[in-house]
Amino acid sequence: MGIINVTRHTAIITFLSLILLGNIPVGFYRKRFTRFSRPWARCIYIPILANIILRRLFGFSYAIIPVSVIALLAGQLIGARIGKASS
Numbered sequence: 001m002g003i004i005n006v007t008r009h010t011a012i013i014t015f016l017s018l019i020l021l022g023n024i025p026v027g028f029y030r031k032r033f034t035r036f037s038r039p040w041a042r043c044i045y046i047p048i049l050a051n052i053i054l055r056r057l058f059g060f061s062y063a064i065i066p067v068s069v070i071a072l073l074a075g076q077l078i079g080a081r082i083g084k085a086s087s
Contacts, residue, residue, distance in 0.1 A: 015058050019071040020078075023047050027079020047072055 030043035051068055 011058055012060070012064070015054060015060065015064075016068065016071045018054060019047075019051055019068055020075040022050065023072050023075025024079040024082070027076035028083040029079070030076065031080050031083030044076070047076070 026043050026047050030040055033040040033043070051072055055064060055068060
């Protein structure tokens, strides 16, 4: 049958973990700002750029973009919930 490429799966898991864990503090920080203000928007768009750079560094194709956006949004939401719970 097929041989599972463990290193490729490890790279994908590492990439998605970096995206998720990197966006938790950003979501926490984003909660401080008024919705749709410039600092609030920066907290959303700068991680998207970091996501693009990491995807290119890891050498992934465009097929991983939907999964990485889900990880990005999940990290932002987790950070915002932590920010809401702490205030």
